[in-house]
Amino acid sequence: MTPEDFRRHGHALIDWIAEYLEGVEQHPVGSRVQPGDIRASLPEHPPASAEPWEDILADLDRVVMPGITHWQHPSFFAYFPGNTSYPAILGDLAASGLGVQGMSWVTSPACTEVETLMMDWMQELLGLPAAFRSTSASGGGVIQGSASEATLTSILAARWKATGGAVNHDGDTSRLVAYSTSQSHSSIEKGLRIAGIGTEHWRIVPHDADFAMRPDELARMVAEDRAGGLVPFWVCANRGTTSSLAFDPLPEIGAIARREGLWLHVDAAMSGIAALAPEHRWVNDGMELADSYCTNPHKWMGVNFDCDLFYVADRVALLGALSILPEYLRSAAAESGAAIDYRDWQIPLGRRFRALKLWFTIRSGGVAEAQAMIRRHCQLTQQLAEWVALDDRFEIVAPHPLNLLCVRLKAGDTATDAMIAAANDTGLALFTRTVLDGQVACRISVGGRTTEARHVAAGWELLQSVAT
Amino acid sequence: MTPEDFRRHGHALIDWIAEYLEGVEQHPVGSRVQPGDIRASLPEHPPASAEPWEDILADLDRVVMPGITHWQHPSFFAYFPGNTSYPAILGDLAASGLGVQGMSWVTSPACTEVETLMMDWMQELLGLPAAFRSTSASGGGVIQGSASEATLTSILAARWKATGGAVNHDGDTSRLVAYSTSQSHSSIEKGLRIAGIGTEHWRIVPHDADFAMRPDELARMVAEDRAGGLVPFWVCANRGTTSSLAFDPLPEIGAIARREGLWLHVDAAMSGIAALAPEHRWVNDGMELADSYCTNPHKWMGVNFDCDLFYVADRVALLGALSILPEYLRSAAAESGAAIDYRDWQIPLGRRFRALKLWFTIRSGGVAEAQAMIRRHCQLTQQLAEWVALDDRFEIVAPHPLNLLCVRLKAGDTATDAMIAAANDTGLALFTRTVLDGQVACRISVGGRTTEARHVAAGWELLQSVAT
Numbered sequence: 029m030t031p032e033d034f035r036r037h038g039h040a041l042i043d044w045i046a047e048y049l050e051g052v053e054q055h056p057v058g059s060r061v062q063p064g065d066i067r068a069s070l071p072e073h074p075p076a077s078a079e080p081w082e083d084i085l086a087d088l089d090r091v092v093m094p095g096i097t098h099w100q101h102p103s104f105f106a107y108f109p110g111n112t113s114y115p116a117i118l119g120d121l122a123a124s125g126l127g128v129q130g131m132s133w134v135t136s137p138a139c140t141e142v143e144t145l146m147m148d149w150m151q152e153l154l155g156l157p158a159a160f161r162s163t164s165a166s167g168g169g170v171i172q173g174s175a176s177e178a179t180l181t182s183i184l185a186a187r188w189k190a191t192g193g194a195v196n197h198d199g200d201t202s203r204l205v206a207y208s209t210s211q212s213h214s215s216i217e218k219g220l221r222i223a224g225i226g227t228e229h230w231r232i233v234p235h236d237a238d239f240a241m242r243p244d245e246l247a248r249m250v251a252e253d254r255a256g257g258l259v260p261f262w263v264c265a266n267r268g269t270t271s272s273l274a275f276d277p278l279p280e281i282g283a284i285a286r287r288e289g290l291w292l293h294v295d296a297a298m299s300g301i302a303a304l305a306p307e308h309r310w311v312n313d314g315m316e317l318a319d320s321y322c323t324n325p326h327k328w329m330g331v332n333f334d335c336d337l338f339y340v341a342d343r344v345a346l347l348g349a350l351s352i353l354p355e356y357l358r359s360a361a362a363e364s365g366a367a368i369d370y371r372d373w374q375i376p377l378g379r380r381f382r383a384l385k386l387w388f389t390i391r392s393g394g395v396a397e398a399q400a401m402i403r404r405h406c407q408l409t410q411q412l413a414e415w416v417a418l419d420d421r422f423e424i425v426a427p428h429p430l431n432l433l434c435v436r437l438k439a440g441d442t443a444t445d446a447m448i449a450a451a452n453d454t455g456l457a458l459f460t461r462t463v464l465d466g467q468v469a470c471r472i473s474v475g476g477r478t479t480e481a482r483h484v485a486a487g488w489e490l491l492q493s494v495a496t
Numbered sequence: 497m498t499p500e501d502f503r504r505h506g507h508a509l510i511d512w513i514a515e516y517l518e519g520v521e522q523h524p525v526g527s528r529v530q531p532g533d534i535r536a537s538l539p540e541h542p543p544a545s546a547e548p549w550e551d552i553l554a555d556l557d558r559v560v561m562p563g564i565t566h567w568q569h570p571s572f573f574a575y576f577p578g579n580t581s582y583p584a585i586l587g588d589l590a591a592s593g594l595g596v597q598g599m600s601w602v603t604s605p606a607c608t609e610v611e612t613l614m615m616d617w618m619q620e621l622l623g624l625p626a627a628f629r630s631t632s633a634s635g636g637g638v639i640q641g642s643a644s645e646a647t648l649t650s651i652l653a654a655r656w657k658a659t660g661g662a663v664n665h666d667g668d669t670s671r672l673v674a675y676s677t678s679q680s681h682s683s684i685e686k687g688l689r690i691a692g693i694g695t696e697h698w699r700i701v702p703h704d705a706d707f708a709m710r711p712d713e714l715a716r717m718v719a720e721d722r723a724g725g726l727v728p729f730w731v732c733a734n735r736g737t738t739s740s741l742a743f744d745p746l747p748e749i750g751a752i753a754r755r756e757g758l759w760l761h762v763d764a765a766m767s768g769i770a771a772l773a774p775e776h777r778w779v780n781d782g783m784e785l786a787d788s789y790c791t792n793p794h795k796w797m798g799v800n801f802d803c804d805l806f807y808v809a810d811r812v813a814l815l816g817a818l819s820i821l822p823e824y825l826r827s828a829a830a831e832s833g834a835a836i837d838y839r840d841w842q843i844p845l846g847r848r849f850r851a852l853k854l855w856f857t858i859r860s861g862g863v864a865e866a867q868a869m870i871r872r873h874c875q876l877t878q879q880l881a882e883w884v885a886l887d888d889r890f891e892i893v894a895p896h897p898l899n900l901l902c903v904r905l906k907a908g909d910t911a912t913d914a915m916i917a918a919a920n921d922t923g924l925a926l927f928t929r930t931v932l933d934g935q936v937a938c939r940i941s942v943g944g945r946t947t948e949a950r951h952v953a954a955g956w957e958l959l960q961s962v963a964t
Contacts, residue, residue: 029860031514034582038510041586045506045593046499059605063834066609074617078862084583084855088590092852095606100595107603112595114502115552118509120592122556124800125513127568127580135575137527138563141534149542173641174844184690199694201667214822215845221820222652222843224692226667271823326846332592333848352689354682354738358929366531375690375843376642377683378794380801384560387552392497394546463823 029081037081044085045117049100052478056455057101059094066095102479103457105487108270108298109405109431109475113330115392119385120332130379133367134359140368143171143383150337150386153395154303154323157316160339162368169339170373171382175297176215177375178322178338181350183223183262185320185340186291188349190261196349201225205253207246208264209235211274213295216264229258238427239274239464241265247284254288262291265318267311268299271462271471272426272434275299275311282317291345294321297336298475301328302430305399308406328405328431329398330477331389335382338373347372401477405431408484409474415488421495425469434462434469437495441468450494457487497549505549512553513585517568520946524923525569527562534563570947571925573955576738576766577873577899577943581798583860587853588800598847601835602827608836611639611851618805618854621863622771622791625784628807630836637807638841639850643765644683645843646790646806649818651691651730653788653808654759656817658729664817669693673721675714676732677703679742681763684732697726706895707742707932709733715752722756730759733786735779736767739930739939740894740902743767743779750785759813762789765804766943769796770898773867776874779898796873796899796943797866799857803850806841815840869945873899876952877942883956889963893937902930902937905963909936918962925955 029037069091099110130139144162147169151160162168172178183206187195190204201224208216210232220230231253234245250260263285265276278294285292294315300323302308315321322338325331340346351372361367371377389398409431416422416435426434437443448461448470460471470491474484497505537559567578598607612630615637619628630636640646651674655663658672669692676684678700688698699721702713718728731753733744746762753760762783768791770776783789790806793799808814819840829835839845857866877899884890884903894902905911916929916938928939938959942952 029582031518031582034586035511035514037582037586038513038589039507041589041593042506042510043503045589046503048593050499058602061605063601063605063829064609066606067613070610070613072613072616074621074858075862077864079859081860084859092594092606092610095604095609096594096596097602097604099597099604107597110595110597112592114497114499114505117589117592118502118505121506121509121513121585121589124580124585124588125509125516126560126564127578127800128564129567129575129578129801133531134526134565136563136565136567137529137531138534138560141532141563142538142560145535145538145540148540153542174846176844176846180690180843195692195694196689197694197696199669199689199692199697201692202670213845214820218818218820218843218845221664221667221817222648222690224663224667224669226663226665228665229667332595333597333846349689350686352682352686361531375648375686376644377681377686378642378644378801390542391547391552392549394543396545461823461826 033081040085044088052098052101055098055101057098057103057458058452058455059097060455061095066091097458100476102476102483103487104476105472105474106458106460108473109328110326110333111328111330111475111477112332113389113393113477115388116331116385119388123381123384126381128381130381131371131377132359132369134361139381139383140370142387143370144368146383146386147337149390151339154300155309155312156321156339159341160321166343167339167341168343169337170370172336172338172374173334175295175322175324175336176218178336179215179293179295180219180222181338181346181374182291182293182320183219184349185345186262187223189291189345190259193348199224203257203259204261205229205231205258206262207231207233207249207260209233209241209266209276211235211239211269211271212264212266213270213297235274239269239272241276241281243277243280243284246281250284250288260288260290262293264293264295267294267296268430272464273299273428273430273432274426278314278317282314286317291319292317294318296321296323298324298327299430301325302402304395305402308402308430325386328402328475329389331385335386405474405479408479408481409433412472412474412484412488419492425464425467431474433472434464435472436467436469443496444468444470447491447495451490454490457490501549508553512556520566520569523566523569525566525571525926526920526923527565528923529563534559565926570944570951571955572944573940573942574926574928576941577796578794578801579796579798579945580800581857581945583856584799584853587856591849591852594849596849598849599839599845600827600837602829607849607851608838610855611838612836614851614854615805615807617858619807622768623777623780624789624807627809628789634811635807635809636811637805638838640804640806640842641802643763643790643792643804644686646804647683647761647763648687648690649806649814649842650759650761650788651687652817653813654730655691657759657813658727661816667692671727672729673697673699673726674730675699675701675717675728677701677709677734677744679703679707679737679739680732680734681738681765703742707737707740709744709749711745711748711752714749718752718756728756728758730761732761732763735762735764736898740932741767741896741898741900742894746782746785750782754785759787760785762786764789764791766792766795767898769793770870772863773870776870776898793854796870797857798945799853803854873942873947876947876949877901880940880942880952880956887960893932893935899942901940902932903940904935904937911964912936912938915959915963919958922958925958
């Protein structure tokens with residue numbers, strides 16, 4: 029492809045994306061294909077020679093589009109928001125074009141320094157503790173690919189600290205115990221498992237009627253484990269669980285963590301972004317007690333995946349856990365201590381210039397745009413809750429302080445499951461089911477960049493119409 | 497940003513990228529800034545309101561460009577190739593625009609099915625064992641972000657298999673022992689450490705004069721460990737080490753691994769791509785004995801980062817190690833066994849539609865374009881080796897079957913270090929140093945998409961001119 033071809037095809041693809049995003053409502057929200065359908069529409073073997081670009085672009089419509097579940101559809105109420113935005117798409121495009129590696133400061137200083145600055149900007153915009161700033165005594169932040177990776181990184185830093193670094197040599201995790209509720213994300217179990225903390229040493233702390241951790245139970249379990257000769261080392265507090273958006277009480281959990289010497293990780297993957305709006309900054313209550321924290325602009329801020337913000341109050345433990353310095357990666361800048369090498373802040377070595385999409389988004393829209401979106405989603409969710417309360421076939425099964433509403437049919441699990449399936453089958457909206465304390469619920473996640481009142485109203489009418 | 501703004505700004509950014517890539521030779525290869533320079537040229541605090549797009553785009557030139565080390569420069573001989581290409585940039589752009597999550601088949605079937613097909617296409621194009629195909633009895637492939645993640649995933653699958661799955665519950669890795677040479681990539685130590693295999697249980701197998709693993713030493717160490725009551729479980733064979741592009745003897749290592757029940761992981765992060773050209777397919781010799789394998793189109797194939805191909809011959813161990821199924825991620829398609837959920841094939845949960853950039857690249861250029869590039873790089877490297885042999889101040893310190901040449905000055909380490917520093921300081925080219933068996937060497941990695949004979953000749957003349 030010549031540079032001239034690239035310009036022509038690139039312009040056409042930009043136009044295709046704008047058309048797609050503006051016209052996304054024309055599509056059924058969830059893909060209708062069956063397993064194998066997409067593959068069957070493509071050649072089983074690679075082409076013997078180059079194909080015209082027009083054929084490739086046409087296959088986006090012919091082959092790919094039927095197999096897309098449209099996360100950008102305004103009636104996508106499933107999972108969690110996964111918003112793109114135009115400035116973020118352009119930021120990612122610039123990163124692809126530059127094609128640099130940000131594993132070390134020296135491999136492209138701008139990649140590291142813009143990222144560090146963006147982490148400090150976001151600390152400020154979210155009202156997070158100053159201990160998370162890169163300019164603080166021992167803290168700092170990094171963009172990770174996902175909250176899963178942030179969680180694992182947090183566990184590894186805590187593991188290093190709890191063993192005084194010995195784990196790097198002896199791999200001994202046999203006495204370490206971790207804590208979270210059953211409502212914590214699957215990445216907690218996965219991260220612990222990867223780090224050598226099996227389910228036998230993962231304590232499920234009981235939750236209250238609102239699906240939030242009971243601090244008294246945490247304290248009791250920690251004491252029991254300590255009496256049993258074990259080493260409580262890590263607790264995950266959720267600020268907005270995946271299933272129901274429950275908020276674990278951070279001040280109380282933090283006090284226990286401090287007293288008992290546990291590393292406190294706060295997982296606020298989606299809800300943390302709410303703090304962009306000052307009236308929702310309560311999501312950060314108690315955050316000054318956290319050792320690490322993550323939230324995802326790729327969920328609720330319009331910065332397309334992957335962009336997870338991960339902060340630590342103590343970077344020494346992080347670097348102790350992850351830094352390895354072979355000869356071919358040494359540099360004078362890093363050895364002087366003047367530069368950050370982000371490869372030591374994450375699982376992989378390689379890294380893209382992900383800060384560009386965050387930088388472009390903050391500058392192009394200003395924080396006001398994100399605040400307006402968050403406020404709209406929260407207001408729409410509260411409006412929806414009022415409508416649900418008027419239909420006595422339904423019940424709301426969890427608190428809904430922000431933008432997720434969990435509802436069920438009083439008729440029971442089977443009826444609720446059938447309602448969700450029937451609604452999704454129409455293609456007019458998409459919902460996800462979950463199970464809360466043994467009962468099936470329909471999650472209504474209101475978070476699309478273009479989701480307006482009419483989409484929420486139509487989604488609710490759809491659920492009502494298929495509810496039996 | 498309105499759709500109309502996006503079209504206009506997007507077209508401008510596409511043009512900016514074309515100009516950048518076509519004009520990249522105007523820039524010094526390595527960035528000249530000092531730590532803190534880039535940050536100092538930006539506002540310390542986020543903007544209070546939206547900024548004009550023109551200002552943002554202008555900052556790419558004003559702020560970012562001085563802080564870029566140009567991985568796309570044809571005289572970039574450092575680290576490893578990290579090529580972008582025009583079709584791959586467009587593939588990544590399409591993925592950003594679609595903004596879908598590929599964590600499960602159901603969250604966007606096309607994202608999973610195009611990826612599975614691309615892994616099968618690449619198995620065919622690279623001439624890899626049929627056991628790696630998704631259509632085989634128990635194997636399959638997945639796109640990972642990096643070889644680091646592929647290595648860790650491989651270790652986790654092996655750990656699960658060696659403990660009969662018990663590690664998921666008891667986290668007990670205390671008897672497991674892993675093997676590689678000192679030449680293996682830093683991600684091996686990092687991956688083992690993360691998985692709870694400390695350095696005390698990581699055996700450095702001696703290498704021969706060509707920096708390749710000695711199978712007799714591997715066999716001896718495995719026997720010793722077994723006699724000591726330990727459980728040898730994983731060996732990494734490098735096909736192209738980072739420092740010198742050494743090739744561990746796969747048939748011999750594989751035979752030992754089979755006999756002793758070790759999981760054999762083959763790390764061919766850059767060199768594996770050479771197999772696209774049939775005359776270099778020897779890089780796969782013995783691969784039928786591998787349990788897992790990875791190579792990176794984002795290094796030597798023009799598919800921009802991140803795109804690592806990871807194959808396993810036994811997906812049962814992989815899924816055993818990584819699958820976790822909470823209620824909110826269940827789907828009928830996955831439970832029927834008809835669909836792949838790639839979240840269980842990797843560390844994170846979320847995943848982008850990375851297959852698009854591979855698909856676009858293969859279709860747009862055809863394999864012939866990649867083959868021609870690989871052949872050119874290998875020929876240029878052999879030509880360079882002939883030139884070096886004519887200058888008796890220099891010596892070649894390792895075999896150079898493909899596209900990496902390691903040289904040093906006979907005058908010693910200090911002189912070699914000074915030569916590398918002086919050459920890099922000119923900005924005309926960029927080289928990386930390494931240390932091979934205690935001796936400093938200059939790595940000359942020939943792998944740029946636009947690197948031609950004149951760049952290699954100029955790079956060599958530069959090294960000669962600054963050698964003392």
